[in-house]
Amino acid sequence: MVAYSAVQASNAAIARWLPETVVAVFVGGTSGIGEYTLKELARAARKPRIYILGRSQSSFDRIAAECRQINPAGRYVFVQGDLSLLRNVDAVCKTVQGQEEAINIVFWSAGTLIRGQKTAEGLDLAAASRVYSRTRIISNLLPQLEAATGLRRVVSVSTGTSEGAIDFADFQLVRSSSSLAKQRAHNSSLISLTNMRFAQRAPTVAFVHDYPGHVRSGISRGATGVLGAALVVVRALGPLLFFKPEQESGQRHLYYLCSARFRAREGVEETVPLGEGVATARGVDGVEGSGVYSCDADNDEAPEKVEMVLARHREEGALERVWERIQDDTKAILGAAY
Template identity: 45%
Template sequence: MVELEKVRSSNKQVSTVLPPGLVAVYVGATSGIGELAMKALVKHSVQPRVYFVGRSQKAADRITSELKALNSAGEYIFIQADISLITGVDKVCQQIKARETAINLLVQSQGSMDMSTITSEKLRFSISLVHYSRARFIANLLPLIQESTGIRRVVSVLAGTKEGNVHVDDIQGWNIPLMSMRGHLATLVTLTMAHFAEHAPTVSFVHDFPGHVRSNFGREMKGVLKALGKVYQVVSPLFSTPGEEVGERHLFYSTSNRYPARSRNPNVVVPLPIGVPVAKGFDGKLGSGVYSVDGGGDECGPSVVALLGDLCQKGTVEEVWKDVAGEFIRITGVEAI
C-alpha cells in the first residue's frame, strides 16, 4: 500500500508542479467517489476548469457551490445527461469539444447494479454505463487528451485488480452468474484501456478499485438485490474508507508519476514521493502505461497479470474492441465523434 501520508505529500505538490488551468472531465460525479475525487482536485489545483457530468441538477447545484467554496478561482461546468445512452455520451462530448482544444484528465465512475433494464439503444443498462459508456467517452475525448501539453491521463473507477474470466461471446453478461460479473466487467475495462493505450502511448490509463466506500449502492436495484443494497447502506459506515482519503487517493492516481504513460514525454506529472516506486502495469512491466490498482494504490498481483497476459496473447483485446466498435457503429454510425 502507498501510505496515505505519502499520497498527501504528493498531492500538495499539484498546485506548484502542474500549471494553472488544468482541464478535467469527471463523469458520474454528482455523488460518491466521483464527487470526492473531483473535490480533491479542485482543492489542490490552481484555476482548474472542471466539467462534471451527471443526472441530478439539484445535486450539481450543491456541488458547484461547494467547489466554489474550495477554490473560487476555478471554473465549474455541469452537464446534465443520460450517459447510459451512447448518443447521450456524444452530446456531452460535443459540448466539451466545442469549448476545449485539449484536456488533461478524464475520470469516470458511472455505474449501476440495475441488471434488468434495457436501454432504448438495446444495451443492458448496467453494462452500458460501466463498459460501453466509458469506452465512448475515451474514444471521443482521447484526441483532446493527446493534445494536452501537460498531464494526460484517464482514470476509471471500478474493480482494478479484481479482473477475472471474460466471456467474449456474452459481453453484456446475459448468462453470466452475478458472482462472476465483477471479474468479467473489470477485465472488460482493463482490456479496453489496453486497446486505447496502443493508439495513445503518451496517455496514462489507471483502472482502480476504490475499496469500500459509502455511496448510493443499491439505489437502482430491484427485488432481493435492492434489499441487499439497503443492508449495505446500513452497515457500510462500519468498514468504509473515509471520504477524504478516497478523494486524496484518486487525486494521486490522477497526477502522480507512479502511474506514467508508456511514452514519458511530454507529460508533466507530480514526481514520486520518496520511497514510492513506479508501478507495474497490468502486463507486469514497470511503467507500461495501463495500470490495474487496488484500494491502496498497489498494482495487480501475479495471478491477474498472468490471466490478462494470456487474454492478450489470445487476441481478446481485439475481440472486446470489435464488439465495442460494432455497437457504436450500430447505434451512431461511427466509432467516435
C-alpha cells in the first residue's frame, strides 16, 4: 500500500507542481467519494475550475458554498441532468465543451445498486450509469482531455482489482440470479477494458479504475430486499468498524488525479513527482507506467492475477466485443445523434 502520509505529502505539493488553473469535471460529485475528492482538489489547487454534473441543485449549492470557503479563487459550476439517460449525457457534455477547450481531469463516481429498474431509454438503470453513461462521457470529453497541457487524467471509482469473467449473454446483468461476486467481476472487466480502448486512442491520457474500499456514499440509495437490509446495517455500523474516513478517501482519490505514480503512457505531464520510496505504478498489462491502472483502496495496483485475466480477455477478443456492444447499444438509443 501507499502510506497515507506519503499521499498527504504528495497532495500538499499540488499547488507547486500543477498548472495554476486545473479544469476538472466530476460526475457524481454531489455526494460521497466525488464530493470528498472535489473538496480536496479545491483545497490543494490554486485556481481550479470544477464542473459538477448531476441532478441535485440543492446538493451542489451546499458543496459549492463549502468549496468557496475552502478556496475562494476557485470556480464551481453545476451542469444539471439525469445522467442515466444518454441523451442527457450528450447535452451536459456539450455544455461543458462550450465553455472549455481543454480539460485536465474527468472523475467518475456515479452509480447505483438498484436492480430491476429500466431507464426511459430501455437500459438497465445500474448498467446505464456504470457502463453506458460513463463510456459516453469519456468518449465525448476525450478530445478536450487530449488538448490539455500538463495534466490529463480519468479516474473511475468502482470495483478495481476485481476483474473477472464477462457474461456477454447477460451483458447488462438483468438476471436476478447474478451474484454480487459475478457482478463485480463482470463490471470491473468492462471498465478496465474500455479504459484500455480509450488509452489506445489517447495515449497521453492516464486512466485509473479503482476500488475505494468501504466509504460512506450515496450508492446504496434505493436498494431493496436483502441487499438493502444489509446496507442499512453497514451504514449504521460502518463508521464504528471499518469505514475509511471521508478525508482520507478524498485524499487518496486526489492522489490518483495528481501523482506521477499514475502517469500516461506517452507525453509530458505536470504532476507531483514521486515521493521517496514510491514507484511508478504497474499498468494492467504488467508494464510500469503504461497508462491504464486498476487499483485498490490503498493506491496499490492490481495483483498479477488481474493482469492475467485481462490478458486472456484481450487474447480472446473481449476488448473489441465489449466496445462494439456498448457502441451498438448506444447507437440504437441515440440514432442520428450518435
